[in-house]
Amino acid sequence: MPERTNILISGASSGLGAAMAREFAARGRNLALCARRIDHLEQLRTELQHAHPAITVALAQLDVNDHDRVFTAFGRLSQELGGLDRVIVNAGISRGQSIGTGGFTANRAIANTNFVAALAQCEAAMEIFRRQQAGHLVVISSVAALRGMPGLQAYSASKAAIATLAEAIRADTHATPIAVTTLYPGFIESDLGPTEEARPFRVSTDKGVRAMVKAIESESARAHVPAWPWAPIGFALRRLPLPVLAKLGRR
Template sequence: MTFRRNIVITGASSGLGEGMARQFAARGHHLALCARRTDRLDALATELRERHAGAVIVTRKLDVNDHDQVFTVFREFRAELGTLDRVIVNAGLGKGQPIGSGRFDANRDTVCTNFVAGLAQCEAALEILREQNAGHLVVVSSFSALRGMPRNLTAYAASKAGIAVLAEGIRVDTLDTPIAVTCLLPGYIESEMTGRAGRTPLLADAGQGARALVRAIEREPARAYVPALPWAPLSALVRVLPARLLRKLG
């Protein structure tokens, strides 16, 4: 297993990004963290530096919908750290609403953040990884990407399906090169996003979820359901679930 020293995590100020940052710092990695909320990001960076002696933690403010800035920040991270060994495209949005309910704005923002801004992050990352001829791209999709989903999940699921297919295409394009590509499909993991959806018996707590994500990333598979149980076996069921039953998942 290759030790990827320098890791970029977008959307690192909360949720899955924050959890992964804590786990990777504890494992001896240097981190380049970016997010819109710099107060939370800087507090996290200070905590990690104090807790892990010798850890290099650099931060930048970044709204991933500012596509030019995505390229600028990634290049700055590389200049500061020397190499980018792993880039985790994690920043996302989950505020979709039922299609036709008058909330095109919410659905547009969700799709633009999760897919178009995800594309910008992948482009910026691959530009650097190709030049280095080495590295690991990780794209955080969602279990909901497996099927078209009802109600508030419709646009969200579509955006996550799009970024999953994008990751697969990049992986196919970089086969037989030193660049690895992984697509993660998390199930319900405690975060600000899942908190708005209410409790579910399948919800993993934030710590458990972050540990599962990092374990999956370090294996560098092409695709991983996280946590593996119950989401890997459930994936086979969801793919063939009749639409009337699928509607209950929304």
């Protein structure tokens, strides 16, 4: 398996994106970090380079819904680092409302950010990888993608869409030096996660991100993270009768 030295992470100013940046920096990787809040990125770069002075950290202020700028930012960061070995499509939003309850604006924002903007990032990354004839595309989906979850309809649909897109890219690049990984995180503490305090099997950001980075480094096609208990939960979710799924969604 090739060494992935230069790693781009979108949505890296906080939450899981920032935590992944810290984990990869500790492994000696160079980073290209994108997010809307450039001040947060600059603080993170200072922190990372103080702790790991041998690495390079490049930044780009980026709203992933500005699709033209996605291509410009990815291209500039690739040039700055001398190429990109891995791109982690992480930027996304959550929450939303049940369909038909007046939440179209919020649900449309979820669909646009989690799928259309993710599509732009995949396009930009794959252009670089095809030109290099190598690379690793990582898409952050969710266990909510496995079924249409009550109360999370738009979110579930957006995460299922990006997972399907990743699978299609994987099939398109099969038997080439380009790898594609889809992660299905369970409940991990982050700025994106649900606001309720009590969530079953919820893990800390550190534990969740360690599991995510381990799965990314393995470059498997798909992984539930953390594997326990989300691999068996994911298996069960796909098979739950709809009345049971509906009751779970109301909790």
